[in-house]
Amino acid sequence: MFPSVQVKRLLRQSGLRARKSLGQHFLADASVLQTIVEAAELSPADTVIEVGPGLGILTAELVKRAGHVVAVELDTKLASLLKRRLASPPNLRVINADILKVSPSELLEGTSHYKVVANLPYYITSPTLRHFMEASPKPSLMVVMVQKEVGEAIVAEPGKMSLLAVSLQAYSKPRIISHVPAQCFYPQPKVDSVIVRFDLLSEPAVKVADMDGFFDLVRAGFSSPRKQLHNSLAHSLGMKPAEITLLLKGANIDSKRRAETLSLEEWARLYEVWQTAKKS
Structure with missing residues (x-):
């Protein structure tokens, strides 16, 4: 002691x-x-x-x-x-x-x-x-x-x-x-x-091309943690709610969910859909 x-x-x-x-x-x-x-x-x-x-x-x-x-x-x-x-x-x-x-x-x-x-x-x-x-x-x-x-x-x-x-x-x-x-x-x-x-971990738990970009998305999602995900993302990413709804649908995530409910795998999936949409 x-x-x-x-x-x-x-x-x-x-x-x-x-x-x-x-x-x-x-x-x-x-x-x-x-x-x-x-x-x-x-x-x-x-x-x-x-x-x-x-x-x-x-x-x-x-x-x-x-x-x-x-x-x-x-x-x-x-x-x-x-x-x-x-x-x-x-x-x-x-x-x-x-x-x-x-x-x-x-x-x-x-x-x-x-x-x-x-x-x-x-x-x-x-x-x-x-x-x-x-x-x-x-x-x-x-x-x-x-x-x-x-x-x-x-x-x-x-x-x-x-x-x-x-x-x-x-x-x-x-x-x-x-x-x-x-x-x-x-x-x-x-x-x-x-x-x-x-x-x-020897490698990040999420397999994404750009960890900085991944965390940009995560920060956007948690910018208003009490709001539904489609609202906080639309506000922080400067996108229309309809565009965010499509992204979430593409990642198989209910737009009414909050950021606190997403797993790392779901964030990674959403990030990939977001990146694909940015390139199109």
Whole structure:
């Protein structure tokens, strides 16, 4: 156990405090740490990128199991503390940077095989996940802590799909590993969390010619998620409702359905019909 009182003491001794603006909630439960590390299936052959290492509580476990750990911390004071606290083991590099402004290739020093393990700050969860999903090279595996509501949205099935779910499931198979109560953190957040494991796919789950164009269509569909699909698509794509109805019919999709009900396969089918119509 790494109780919250120890987290408080470490912050106080370092003259630091959790910064709400950076979504800092420090994990203070050893059993949760072990769940994260075990889910990542680490070995000495692995390189790990950790996002937002904070006080280094998870980092200390990662360096014991992985061959190399690159910890990327935006907070300059925390990055400095991390270097001092862990005494810079030879398999750890601490980078003071914004993860969204650094490509994985800049962090990896030659290797293309890596994993991402992180207790993600809530406010950058979605952009960080997309950052790695769309990166080159992509990680082989991601194990991250996220807000419970976000985690449940990520693993949603048709009927409760979202733009986030489509964008992540297109590149990976996500599943919730464990639920983590708010009291496992200091300061305690207002919501519970979940640990999500993403197994990255070697090829996208949808077979389309242009993933950017595919996501243009998906974004258009979710632009007004409470509206029926033919209305949101017509508005966002600048097409007549009758034209959209024909597209949906061609993809065998009821025009009265909402975007949240479509599967990845249906989005891919609709994209192909849309592309064919644009060429005619």
